[in-house]
Amino acid sequence: MTSESSQASALWSDAMLAAAVFAVAPSRLGGVVVRARSGPVRDQWMALALSLLAPDAPQRRIPLNVGDDRLLGGLDLAATLKSGRPVFETGILALAHGGVVIIPSAERLEARVAAHITGAIDRRDVAMEREGFTARPPAEFGMIALDEGTEPDEHVSPVLADRAAFYIDLEGLAAGPHNHSLWAGTALDSARERWRTVNVPDSIVDALVGATLALGIDSARAPLFALDAARVLAALDDRHAVDAGDAEIVARLVLSSRATRVPAEPDAQQPEADPPPPPDEQQFEEPANDSTEMRDGPLEDRVLAAAKAAIPADVLAALVAGQKALTNRRLSGKSGAAKPAKLRGRPTGARKGPIGRGQRINVVETLRAAAPWQTLRRREASSNAGKTGGTPRVLVRSDDFRVARFKARSETTTIFAVDASGSAALHRLAEAKGAVELLLAECYVRRDSVAMLAFRGRGAEVLLPPTRSLVRAKRCLAALPGGGGTPLAAGIDAAVLLAEAIARKGPNPAIVFLTDGKANVARDGTGGRGPAERDAIASATALKVRGFKAVLIDVSPSPQVQAETLARAMGAIYLPLPFASSAVVSRAVQSAIGRD
Amino acid sequence: MPILFPFSAIVGQDEMKIALLIAAVDQSVGGVLVFGDRGTGKSTTVRSLAGLLPEIDALDGCRYHSDPKAGCAVPGCCGIVAGSRKAKVVRTPVPVVDLPLGATEDRVVGALDLERALTQGEKSFEPGLLARAHRGFLYIDEVNLLEDHLVDLLLDVAASGENVVEREGLSIRHPAKFVLIGSGNPEEGELRPQLLDRFGLSVEVKTPQDLKTRVEIVRNRDAFERNPAGFVAEWAGRDRELGQQIATAKKHLPSLETTDALLERVARLCLTLGTDGLRGELTLLRAARSLAALEGSRTITDVHLRRVAPMALRHRLRRNPLDDAGSTVRVERALAEFFGDLAGRRTG
Numbered sequence: 001m002t003s004e005s006s007q008a009s010a011l012w013s014d015a016m017l018a019a020a021v022f023a024v025a026p027s028r029l030g031g032v033v034v035r036a037r038s039g040p041v042r043d044q045w046m047a048l049a050l051s052l053l054a055p056d057a058p059q060r061r062i063p064l065n066v067g068d069d070r071l072l073g074g075l076d077l078a079a080t081l082k083s084g085r086p087v088f089e090t091g092i093l094a095l096a097h098g099g100v101v102i103i104p105s106a107e108r109l110e111a112r113v114a115a116h117i118t119g120a121i122d123r124r125d126v127a128m129e130r131e132g133f134t135a136r137p138p139a140e141f142g143m144i145a146l147d148e149g150t151e152p153d154e155h156v157s158p159v160l161a162d163r164a165a166f167y168i169d170l171e172g173l174a175a176g177p178h179n180h181s182l183w184a185g186t187a188l189d190s191a192r193e194r195w196r197t198v199n200v201p202d203s204i205v206d207a208l209v210g211a212t213l214a215l216g217i218d219s220a221r222a223p224l225f226a227l228d229a230a231r232v233l234a235a236l237d238d239r240h241a242v243d244a245g246d247a248e249i250v251a252r253l254v255l256s257s258r259a260t261r262v263p264a265e266p267d268a269q270q271p272e273a274d275p276p277p278p279p280d281e282q283q284f285e286e287p288a289n290d291s292t293e294m295r296d297g298p299l300e301d302r303v304l305a306a307a308k309a310a311i312p313a314d315v316l317a318a319l320v321a322g323q324k325a326l327t328n329r330r331l332s333g334k335s336g337a338a339k340p341a342k343l344r345g346r347p348t349g350a351r352k353g354p355i356g357r358g359q360r361i362n363v364v365e366t367l368r369a370a371a372p373w374q375t376l377r378r379r380e381a382s383s384n385a386g387k388t389g390g391t392p393r394v395l396v397r398s399d400d401f402r403v404a405r406f407k408a409r410s411e412t413t414t415i416f417a418v419d420a421s422g423s424a425a426l427h428r429l430a431e432a433k434g435a436v437e438l439l440l441a442e443c444y445v446r447r448d449s450v451a452m453l454a455f456r457g458r459g460a461e462v463l464l465p466p467t468r469s470l471v472r473a474k475r476c477l478a479a480l481p482g483g484g485g486t487p488l489a490a491g492i493d494a495a496v497l498l499a500e501a502i503a504r505k506g507p508n509p510a511i512v513f514l515t516d517g518k519a520n521v522a523r524d525g526t527g528g529r530g531p532a533e534r535d536a537i538a539s540a541t542a543l544k545v546r547g548f549k550a551v552l553i554d555v556s557p558s559p560q561v562q563a564e565t566l567a568r569a570m571g572a573i574y575l576p577l578p579f580a581s582s583a584v585v586s587r588a589v590q591s592a593i594g595r596d
Numbered sequence: 597m598p599i600l601f602p603f604s605a606i607v608g609q610d611e612m613k614i615a616l617l618i619a620a621v622d623q624s625v626g627g628v629l630v631f632g633d634r635g636t637g638k639s640t641t642v643r644s645l646a647g648l649l650p651e652i653d654a655l656d657g658c659r660y661h662s663d664p665k666a667g668c669a670v671p672g673c674c675g676i677v678a679g680s681r682k683a684k685v686v687r688t689p690v691p692v693v694d695l696p697l698g699a700t701e702d703r704v705v706g707a708l709d710l711e712r713a714l715t716q717g718e719k720s721f722e723p724g725l726l727a728r729a730h731r732g733f734l735y736i737d738e739v740n741l742l743e744d745h746l747v748d749l750l751l752d753v754a755a756s757g758e759n760v761v762e763r764e765g766l767s768i769r770h771p772a773k774f775v776l777i778g779s780g781n782p783e784e785g786e787l788r789p790q791l792l793d794r795f796g797l798s799v800e801v802k803t804p805q806d807l808k809t810r811v812e813i814v815r816n817r818d819a820f821e822r823n824p825a826g827f828v829a830e831w832a833g834r835d836r837e838l839g840q841q842i843a844t845a846k847k848h849l850p851s852l853e854t855t856d857a858l859l860e861r862v863a864r865l866c867l868t869l870g871t872d873g874l875r876g877e878l879t880l881l882r883a884a885r886s887l888a889a890l891e892g893s894r895t896i897t898d899v900h901l902r903r904v905a906p907m908a909l910r911h912r913l914r915r916n917p918l919d920d921a922g923s924t925v926r927v928e929r930a931l932a933e934f935f936g937d938l939a940g941r942r943t944g
Contacts, residue, residue, distance in 0.1 A: 028821070072696075111741055112697060112741065115697045115737075115738050115741055116696070116697060119696055119697065119737065119738075122639055122737075123598065123694070124598050125598065127694050127696040128696070158634065158783070159634065159781070162634045162635055196822060200818075205811060205814060205815065205818075206807070206811055208814075209807060209810045209811045209814050210807055212810070213807055213810060218633050218634075218635065218636070218803035219633065219634050219635025219636075219803070220636065220637060220803065220810075220813055220814065220817065221634075221635040222635070223810070223814045224814060224817055224818060224821070227814065227818055228821075368707070371708065372708070372718070372719045372765070469782065469783060472783060
């Protein structure tokens, strides 16, 4: 218990240290990814991190559903209409110049928004090419990305994470006291002045770069962040050169969370077959306490040991189990908020027409259509109604109205829900894997996606979030586990949940179940055939109500009544395929779901 | 305008650098596609091209910075014909234009000039990014996230060298000859094969795995961050030399002959690899010629062919998504066989 609490307080003081270092040079250190649900601990950290920033530094929040026009800047419609000439407003990114942007729920940030942010970070300005307007306002800022993911696979987008020097995990921590002496305002101010001139000895550059190599960190940004963070640390400590102590600290703060492999060691433990422990258990008991013994070793070893000791427990477990950390940890972000159903899809231009119900006017195009006629109309208007005075600045007629058109996405996302229970699981799993790969090959050309979840033991698990990427798909499929009971209800629930999430984003979900329909684990995780089957039927009915397309493929050696009943309950097409091969499953799904 | 990292100071990533230089020497090679991990310097390298290329002559006041030798024939622009006395020539840097992801279509192709329309009631065309990239490079980071229809449009214009605008009652065509460069990270999604094929060259970048190179990368980048102007000055000489090399190669290009024997080699190679269509052969030939010009060679040899073959053909292999070996591995395997067999004959 005491070692746990001391571990926690060490983590907290590291989080504070990261905040202070970041506050000295936010734009050069890119940012901080904070993994924590909202709560007092995160609030305390945020308040402190923001208070450490330079007093005049702007702080801007980027809402999840931010539009391009607000983010990058764009036509200010009200002002444009009022003044009769285009007026542009500055976007959030340009307004944050010299300060920080705060991204709440960063794990759900859309790829499009993330790309804008990273573009601005890389170029240090905002490239604006919108609505007849071109500008490049400067935008040097740091970001604080609040990763509120609750699932182990919910993480802030890797493109953002790569551009943030620090990754801190406040989950399960209690706020602690902080060391005031280190971050008095004057110390920070003088560090801001001086950190760029701090010298880094060659041996430390070598040691830090060597550590990235040993930890399997490929991005060149990591060692650069480490160097700058070390400079800031030295400056905070009022030194003119980085020393070995700084190097050890930055190895811990910057490098450890990026590790994709555990450096080789003579007494390396045997890889464990167990899956990584759930994060709420044994979170802090991992790092070894041998760093003190390493004090006298060569610099490289000390830096590496410092980084290694700080690799978060869950990552370490995953690494030891032979999985790549990056696939589990900084997986791509979940996309943003639900869009209105009627106006979904990508805009495919505008068409002339009256504004009716449920249609969206394309203001810019409307103004464009009206624009060439303004002089003529004004002349006309002033001769007709000169007495009434005050003609509007822009004369828009019904003829000018342009309505935005959207092309509904016709893509399909196929969810494979695979019964991975029991002895035959491995065999069936192999078939399902093959089918997914086959479908993926076809989807690749059509730009459709597939997702995969497996249910076994006591619950269901999403193995492959919706993807079109062959690289990621293969990596996830390779690590598919099998064995245990049959929690059919949990599997159906998980599939429905995933289908709902997909439908909110746009594509049409279709669910393919591969099961024998023999449920023996109820929804609450207890065994027993009776309740398990009742729960399964209830879940299946819920699926039918939601109206998702579904196919149930009966994989038992001889067709079963249970499976057919279940299929009927969920309104699914029932396909008894006792000895289904990958190709047969793939063909069956194609024809059953139908391509539209 | 931020200071650009010098091209010559980029450590490693030779294939990407050569591909960009090849495209700089001969635009007809087609675009370059750069796929690779995060933090490998893709964007840095492409953007640094701007500082490398020798300046070009352009008509002063022309919105398409037309070549004075060709004049400007776009209606509504300067209207200066070649050799006209009115023509004032300025030296301008080769444009390297960034196409940001959020760009709207009207800013890309050009659209009605809203301001002039609103204030003067005039219908006039405001050129977009394509016009700005004329005679230079158009760079799209995260090309795999760009809307498909925009990528299609860009590839069309890049291939035809002309931008045709038919919108809002405007009917304009203007020259838009540029090299399209796209970069992206395969983990975020892939490009449709139809689009892949239309990029001339395709390179894959990886992080170097030896300590010395990595330290050098970090040192250079760190030195640049700390003193951009000083660092650029330090490398200016080498950048200028490289720029000169490109200019010389451009002049040298037409004098390089394509022999029948070479054509046959190219065709045989493409047949062996089973690439679809003629685009592969054309690109292979042009890229080899461009490389030969760049190296000041008088003839195009197998060595040139061998060096450009992976980047010219890698993305044209018929894709088998279930084959675990990446296309790079497959191309290399086939090439080793193809050219190995030749080496044997030459000695014998």
